Amino acid sequence: MQGPETRTTLIGKLNEPASEEVWREFVTIYQPLVIRVSMAKGLQHADAEDLAQEVFSIVKRSITSFRSRGSGSFRAWLFRITRNLVVNQLTRCKGPVGSGDSHVQQWLSQQPERDNETASLFDLELHRQQLQRAADEVRPLVEPDTWDAFWMTAVEGKSISDVARSLGKSEGAVRMAKCRVTARLQTAALNLSGQWETDE
Amino acid sequence: MIARISNEEQHYDTKTFDEYLHDRWNSDSQDVTIHIENCPQCQRRIENMVNDNWA
Numbered sequence: 001m002q003g004p005e006t007r008t009t010l011i012g013k014l015n016e017p018a019s020e021e022v023w024r025e026f027v028t029i030y031q032p033l034v035i036r037v038s039m040a041k042g043l044q045h046a047d048a049e050d051l052a053q054e055v056f057s058i059v060k061r062s063i064t065s066f067r068s069r070g071s072g073s074f075r076a077w078l079f080r081i082t083r084n085l086v087v088n089q090l091t092r093c094k095g096p097v098g099s100g101d102s103h104v105q106q107w108l109s110q111q112p113e114r115d116n117e118t119a120s121l122f123d124l125e126l127h128r129q130q131l132q133r134a135a136d137e138v139r140p141l142v143e144p145d146t147w148d149a150f151w152m153t154a155v156e157g158k159s160i161s162d163v164a165r166s167l168g169k170s171e172g173a174v175r176m177a178k179c180r181v182t183a184r185l186q187t188a189a190l191n192l193s194g195q196w197e198t199d200e
Numbered sequence: 201m202i203a204r205i206s207n208e209e210q211h212y213d214t215k216t217f218d219e220y221l222h223d224r225w226n227s228d229s230q231d232v233t234i235h236i237e238n239c240p241q242c243q244r245r246i247e248n249m250v251n252d253n254w255a
């Protein structure tokens with residue numbers, strides 16, 4: 001992950017005139033993140049969507065004061081806004097247990113209760129969101145077989161030998177296909193997070 | 201498996217591995233690819249390279 005400091009050029013552009021495109025890009029990246037975190041904390045999907053709208057309107061109103069404060073990361077700031085709104089919402093509705101994404105629910109159930117539980121989830125979701133977008137960029141650039149070898153081993157957790165057998169490739173070729181796609185994902189994710197997360 | 205390595209000592213360096221990983225070739229790619237996919241030693245080094253990048 002990137003370091004905590006986030007005075008980026010794109011964040012700087014969020015409240016400039018004619019920044020609609022940057023704003024749309026921002027919402028594309030962060031909306032799924034806010035929704036998933038909210039649902040994992042117990043909100044229903046429709047409520048989580050409303051909450052995301054609320055988060056973004058606060059961000060839009062307050063981006064200038066955030067920038068002039070000069071300390072703290074954008075990610076941490078966004079997380080605090082989200083957490084506060086989720087807590088408000090849950091207090092209002094006496095905390096219905098949301099259906100949520102089953103993987104997130106499962107992951108959550110494996111974690112011990114900690115104060116920073118939601119912060120970790122937020123970081124995990126941000127990381128996952130960046131990887132998802134990186135995957136969308138990388139997938140069209142590699143051979144289908146190479147992508148499949150990566151997917152079956154790295155994501156589905158199948159063994160190298162099983163995947164080699166089912167794709168009719170050598171184990172070395174499968175092992176290296178996994179490395180090649182992973183390396184490209186790393187580069188793409190780094191570029192993406194660099195747009196929103198690096199120092200100015 | 202066909203091992204087209206005349207000299208067992210002749211492996212590749214990290215620059216070539218990087219070309220291989222990202223398909224950015226300055227050299228003849230086919231020989232390198234065949235070597236790497238049949239050489240456990242180069243494969244281990246490449247896996248370490250990729251894993252280190254997550255850190």
Ligand SMILES: [Zn+2]
Pocket residue numbers: 210211212235236239240241242243
């Ligand atoms: Zn070698």
